[in-house]
Amino acid sequence: MTPEFSRPERLDTIGERDRSVTFAATPEERRKLAARFAILSVDLLEAHFTIRRDTSGIVAKGHVTAKVVQACSVTDEPLTATIDEPVALRFVDDFGAVDGEIELSDDALDTVPIDGGAVDLGEAAAETLALALDPFPRGPNAAAALRAAGVISEDEYQPVNAFSGLKAKLEGKG
Template structure:
């Protein structure tokens, strides 16, 4: 695999969506899951499955409504023990025809530009998984040591004091 190609690649030409739309089901292989785990810096991805409903829009874009499900293992931020987690996320976004710039309004769906009117649905799912991962996984019962709790409380107290001044 070339260095710049995604670990979980499922290219689809936007023209193949058709006027009635289409459904795509993606399942990552063991090698793809291992490569994604390395990319995300987590211990493992035991399963990654997504169902995507693609619908053409009048402006040439394609709306994607999807749901991903994954079983992942991350490191506890306190104990470094493995933490198994289930991820289930629904998402919606738009795939833009080549040459179209994404809108960046706060109420706009995320928009993903395409090259040569081809979208990589696997990379779309991988990015959604990265966003859904718990940034601070904790093993059951894991607590920060008292000195770290005091530091965190002090930092938040300092921020609260600044806010009261404003």
Template sequence: MSDMIEFSVPIEVDEIPTKGLRRKISADEEARAALAARFDLLELGALDAAFELKPLAGGPMIRVEGRVTADVTQSCVVSGAPIRSNLDQVVSVFFAPPGMIEENQEFTLADADPPEPIEAGVIDLGELAAQQLILALDPYPRAEGAQLDAVIDTLPDGRKTGVQAGPVDKSADNPFAKLAALKDKSAPGEDESR
């Protein structure tokens, strides 16, 4: 990933009124192409967001809520076929000055996410939209009907992988088939140690 932010919409935290601030943003064609390359997408047809930024009473933290929508085309992990989808991601994120965020604090799954840092007094809504986009993407997109045993052992550049995907071995010699047979023999709830 490059250090360049492909889609930047900076908001100065000091300019956010106490009643809050609303912003709608849309990535232009150049930003969408750069984000598509960053996230390995075939195409990013649209990326739009609507955010509301509100300072929290009693502190310099900012709550950002809203929605990010996108039209994306990904490549099927099995066949490489294009998969188009419309994403709709609800956003609720807190931002705080770096000094308020304890970097070494441990969080559990039950805890809320720690706040994001406010960098140089700015919250970048474009980068926030991009981060929400990557969270909404299917990490393993698979076209309907795509079968792993249909994969050819040739890479797109023509090199051979040396591996031929094939059907799952369901024969009795397969150790997993033997385990399944053992499992089927024991009745549910039976304690065989008695």
């Protein structure tokens, strides 16, 4: 199945020197991504990568920027969010060849398997967007709506159990 936002870069076009790749999602691609990620809309999605081949695969580094509208997880009010995420990936041929533990350095890259004769930078950008989304966005009216529904905040929570008032009772008997 072809992803909603596919931008394949053929392996035979990627050399050992850095090459810049910039692209943006079309309105139709943004509509499909919004449906895939269950958000109200993707108003902008752009990606800029620098790609090159090295001894262990294809290295892609860059940024994904987006403007999205999500529904508040409490009130369903639309909330606009701006995404600006760095991306650092290594596409490798034999993803399953690594056994045991791997020592990660500070400059370690997320590893992605190469599928066919290309790396899909569009899908990498879409997955970066998905990971950057707030899973439980809350708008300015969320706290009031929760209070009105009888939901207390973490600060107001008082555990209720057989021992919850014991300390006060013991101190009162002094």
